[in-house]
Amino acid sequence: MGPMGRTPPHPDVSQVDLQQVLEALVDPVRRSIVTQLDAAGRDLACGTFDIAVSKSTATHHFKVLREAGLIRQYYVGTSRMNALRRAEMDEAFPGLLDALTVRRVARL
Amino acid sequence: MGPMGRTPPHPDVSQVDLQQVLEALVDPVRRSIVTQLDAAGRDLACGTFDIAVSKSTATHHFKVLREAGLIRQYYVGTSRMNALRRAEMDEAFPGLLDALTVRRVARL
């Protein structure tokens, strides 16, 4: 197979609808992933997130986020990096991530 | 029983968290109800909404919205009126309803 064998498919933001984005963000674990990415301000490997689920479950959550157009994934060695597609999401769904990324009060 | 026997309980916005609001708004039928209320700009009876579910299912959806603090319900005769709690929601979750109520204009 070619060198792109491990690069997963990413949807164009225009192919994603609000329903799919909301279904992705309604899960607390996934919303936490997005929040951590946003707070970090840089790409993060799957294993570096603070989430209380098994690895296989984490894989599932990252997949849902990727298919909803919220993150972009790419490999660096054995690590899978995750990038928040902030600008694209902001353009497609203005204000949504702003309203959901908990810049909110001290604690939720 | 007293005259308030048919008045359902309404939570204070401070008692509702983002998770509950999102769970309410992730359902297309419920989001449509909120959108229709927002577009109408006035209170609407349950039966006047354009939703493709049975009456009992509709009752369920209105209950979820009410318990999430999104709408206020009161009786007028046999009709149950629904009011969008826009201002309170905007204060508790700034930008959220703006991002979800499909005012979605064709941006170029």
Place this chain on the structure above:
DNA sequence: CCACAAGTACGATGGCTGTCAAACTTCGAT
């Protein structure tokens, strides 16, 4: 009083989905 209209309450059900363990793959380092 009676019939109807508007909702509510109550199961029952079917599908979806978040969860995990186990086995596997891929890459880097020893």
Place this chain on the structure above:
DNA sequence: ATCGAAGTTTGACAGCCATCGTACTTGTGG
């Protein structure tokens, strides 16, 4: 060439929830 680290894949399972029909309640108008 081997071992471990990092994720993926698969299959199974449990709990939730949107849905419906039926029966019931409440108010209004004739």
